[in-house]
Structures are given as C-alpha cells and as structure tokens.
Amino acid sequence: MQPVNRMKTEFLSKSSNEAFARVVAASFVAQADPSIDILADIRTAVSEAVTNAVIHGYEEKEGIITMECILYQDHVEIIIEDHGKGIEDIEQARMPLFTTRPDLERSGMGFTVMETFMDSLEIESAPGKGTKIRMTKQLVYR
Amino acid sequence: MLMDVRFKRDGTALIAYIEGEIDHHTSRILRERIDSKFIVEPVKNLIMDLSRVTFMDSAGIGFILGRMKKVSSIGGEMSIRNPRPEIMKMLKMSHIDSLIKLDT
Ligand SMILES: Nc1ncnc2c1ncn2[C@@H]1O[C@H](COP(=O)(O)OP(=O)(O)O)[C@@H](O)[C@H]1O
Ligand SMILES: [Mg+2]
Numbered sequence: 185m186q187p188v189n190r191m192k193t194e195f196l197s198k199s200s201n202e203a204f205a206r207v208v209a210a211s212f213v214a215q216a217d218p219s220i221d222i223l224a225d226i227r228t229a230v231s232e233a234v235t236n237a238v239i240h241g242y243e244e245k246e247g248i249i250t251m252e253c254i255l256y257q258d259h260v261e262i263i264i265e266d267h268g269k270g271i272e273d274i275e276q277a278r279m280p281l282f283t284t285r286p287d288l289e290r291s292g293m294g295f296t297v298m299e300t301f302m303d304s305l306e307i308e309s310a311p312g313k314g315t316k317i318r319m320t321k322q323l324v325y326r
Numbered sequence: 327m328l329m330d331v332r333f334k335r336d337g338t339a340l341i342a343y344i345e346g347e348i349d350h351h352t353s354r355i356l357r358e359r360i361d362s363k364f365i366v367e368p369v370k371n372l373i374m375d376l377s378r379v380t381f382m383d384s385a386g387i388g389f390i391l392g393r394m395k396k397v398s399s400i401g402g403e404m405s406i407r408n409p410r411p412e413i414m415k416m417l418k419m420s421h422i423d424s425l426i427k428l429d430t
Contacts, residue, residue: 199351231383291388
C-alpha cells in the first residue's frame with residue numbers, strides 16, 4: 185500500500201515534549217479528516233508511548249525520541265522510538281497494572297491504553313538498546 | 327498554560343477545580359499543588375472537579391489513585407465530578423469508577 189503522506193520528527197526526552205508530540209501527531213492525522221474521537225484516541229496513545237520513553241526509556245535523563253507518522257488511505261501508522269534502557273520482559277510489561285515505577289505514581293496502564301485506544305500495537309525492545317512502538321489506527325469506519 | 331487548578335472549601339471538603347491537560351508532565355505539578363493545599367486546610371474530603379479537563383492519559387489514573395490513598399489514609403473520602411466523555415473513557419477503562427465516587 186502506498187502512503188498518502190509521511191512525517192518524522194525528533195525531540196529531546198523532556199516531559200514537556202509529551203504534549204508537543206501528541207499535538208503534532210494529531211494535527212498531522214487531522215488532514216485525513218477523521219472523527220474527533222479517533223483524534224482523541226491517537227493523542228492519548230502517543231502521549232503514553234512518549235511518556236514511557238521519557239520516564240522508563242531514558243529514566244528522565246537526556247535522550248532523543250523519534251516519532252514517525254505514516255498516513256495511508258484508510259489508516260495511520262505511528263512509530264515512536266527511543267534508544268534508552270529497553271524492556272526485559274515485554275509480555276509482562278504489557279500486562280494491565282504492571283509498572284516498574286510505582287514510586288512515581290505510575291498506574292501500569294500505559295500499554296493497556298495504547299492497546300485499547302488503537303487497533304494494533306507492536307513492541308520491539310531489547311535491554312540496553314531501546315524500544316520501538318508501532319501502532320495503527322483505522323481512520324474510516326468500515 | 328497547559329494546566330491550572332483553583333480551590334474552594336465546602337465544609338469538610340476541599341474542591342479542586344482542575345483545568346486543562348493531565349499528563350505525566352502536568353500531574354507532577356498538580357500533585358504538589360493539591361497535596362500542599364489539602365494539608366493546610368481544615369478538611370478531610372477531596373472533590374476533584376474535572377469538568378474543564380480536556381485531556382487525560384494514564385498518568386491521570388496514577389494521580390487520582392495517589393490522591394485517593396492519601397485522603398483515605400486520614401479517614402476521608404474522595405470523589406470526582408463532571409468528567410467529559412473522553413475523560414470518562416479513561417476512568418472506565420481503568421475501573422476507577424468502581425473505586426471512587428463519581429458524580430456526573
Ligand atoms: N520505552 C520504554 N523503555 C523501557 N521500559 C519501558 C518503556 N515503556 C514501557 N516500559 C516498561 O513497561 C512497564 C509498563 O509500561 P506502562 O504500561 O506504560 O505502565 P507505566 O508507564 O505506568 O509504568 C513500565 O513500568 C516499564 O518498566
Ligand atoms: Mg506508561
């Protein structure tokens with residue numbers, strides 16, 4: 185399938201960029217004229233993935249996060265990547281309520297939110313290498 | 327300004343009117359402002375008015391549960407008021423609506 189449009193951006197792993205990333209992703213997808221609900225879901229999922237890169241990937245130290253959005257006729261693919269700590273056990277990380285940082289009042293619901301709000305979620309990660317999140321969302325109700 | 331909070335006291339309850347976006351970045355500030363206010367006011371219950379919250383991700387869940395623990399540790403009660411539909415979706419998904427009193 186041919187992409188209709190594509191963008192890629194990189195930014196520092198600062199918590200203030202969580203809002204930046206979700207606003208940028210939503211305004212890029214908005215050109216496909218999806219419903220408000222779909223845009224809200226995308227905003228939330230992007231916020232989760234970027235927050236994870238900031239808190240868990242780079243442990244609030246400086247690093248670079250990249251975000252790529254690929255727009256297709258009927259769906260969008262969003263890839264968010266860090267080169268931080270990586271995940272030891274991906275299956276465990278995906279479980280609702282699982283968090284390695286209860287001290288930060290994390291709820292352990294990030295991956296569950298991404299899974300529920302998007303149509304697909306793939307996690308590629310290796311300890312010491314980093315984490316790549318790939319999510320897709322249908323833009324047209326079929 | 328991504329987030330702001332205003333307070334009002336109603337008997338034994340502190341009402342926090344939160345406005346804007348609740349994420350990992352803003353929840354840290356919000357937590358400090360609410361906790362420090364809650365401690366100096368002669369109250370034991372906390373009401374969070376979410377009617378002007380336009381965005382909330384899972385950081386908001388951790389933030390709400392964290393305040394709930396604090397409030398119940400002193401024998402008080404916490405409740406949530408007027409969440410918008412998008413925020414309600416997040417609250418329902420995390421089953422917070424079964425732990426905290428919700429007035430819609
Ligand atoms: N980008 C990442 N880099 C390293 N670890 C991660 C990353 N994203 C998630 N994790 C791990 O997966 C766990 C679950 O993530 P999540 O469901 O978002 O919950 P939370 O962020 O509330 O801890 C995190 O506690 C962390 O241990
Ligand atoms: Mg998370």
